[in-house]
Amino acid sequence: MKKKVDALCGRQKTVAGILFLALCIAAPSFAAEKSKKTGQPTQGRMSAFEITEGDRTFIELREAAKRNDVARAQTLAANLTNYPYDDYVAYFRIKPQLFDSAGIARADTNADSQVIKFLNQYQGTALADRMRNDWLLVLGKRKDWARFDAEYPKFVLDDDTQVKCYALQSQLEQGVNPTKLAIDARAVMLDPRYFGQACQELIPTLVGAGGMTPSEAKALGRAAGEMSFETVSRRIGGEDPIADIVKSARSDPAKAYRDFSQNASRYS
Known part of the structure; x- marks a missing residue:
């Protein structure tokens, strides 16, 4: 009886082994067949996301807008009259008219009517808020405070x-x-990378009005100097007697500290 049981168990193990081996052999071909079946629909889906000629033109338009290339942006936008993202096409067409090639706001732009039309048409959208941001820089550069004050409260992001x-x-x-x-200015001016022309104008004006001392202005300028914005530093705080030490501190802080300590009386 025991021999029969052992023989039966042996046959079961053999059958199980054969089935396992068969599955192992069949698995690659099954996977390959499945891959073939699913591969074609995937390829079909991919083709639906191919970049069209209109998309390429739109990308070129975006790059032209980044460079503030007015002529190029106008030409490209004219070829996208039926493009689905008409708000972005309009934004990229108008924005280069507000800034020069260096990214400085143009007070002499004549695109105000286009901006107003855009803001009305796309009111409440994030893109309209970005357009208002751009226009506020123009209005501030122009010193058109009446219109600036009317638009600034509508700038939702305020960043x-x-x-x-x-x-x-x-x-x-x-x-x-x-x-x-x-x-308020000290609370706003935290990062010299974003001071721009507006903040460089503000601080000397506040000093002239008696709201800020020259030393306080120099401290703000020094913060810009520490980040290698020497021109911004001078415009905000004037000539700084320790500008060279601040500059050298970036490469050798210990030496800069020694030099400052030895000559501290000169800077007091």
């Missing part, structure tokens, strides 16, 4: 340091206490 500096300039023109505005 532009230059626009905030222009807002403070506008308040100063209206007679707001310059000392208060100086406090």
Whole structure:
């Protein structure tokens, strides 16, 4: 009886082994067949996402807008009259008219009517908010404070340091206490990379109005100098007697500290 049981168990093991081996052999061909079956629909789906000629033109338009290339942007936008993203086409067509090739706002732009039309047409969208941001830089550069003050409260994101500096300039023109505005300016001017022309104009104006001391202005300028923005530093705080030490501190802080300590009386 025991021999029969052992023989039966042996046959079961053999059958199980054969089945396992068969599955192993069949698995690659099954996987390949499945791959063939699913491969064709996938390829079909991929073709639906191919870049069209219109898409290529749109990408070129975006790049032209980045460069503020007015002529190129106008030409490309004219070829996208039926493109589905008409709001972006319009934005990329208008935006280069607001800035020069260096990215500085143009006070002499004649695109105001186009901007207003865009803001009305796409009111409430993120892109309209970005357009308003761009236009506020133009209005601030132009010192058109009446229109600037009308548009600034509508700027939802309010994430532009230059626009905030222009807002403070506008308040100063209206007679707001310059000392208060100086406090607000220090709260706004946290990163010299974003000071731009507006903040560079604001600080000397506040110093002239008595709202900020020259030493406080130099401290802000020094922050810019520490990040290698020497020109911005001079425009904000004037000539800094320790500018060279600040500059050398970037490469050798210990030596800069020794030099400053030895000559501290010169800078007091």
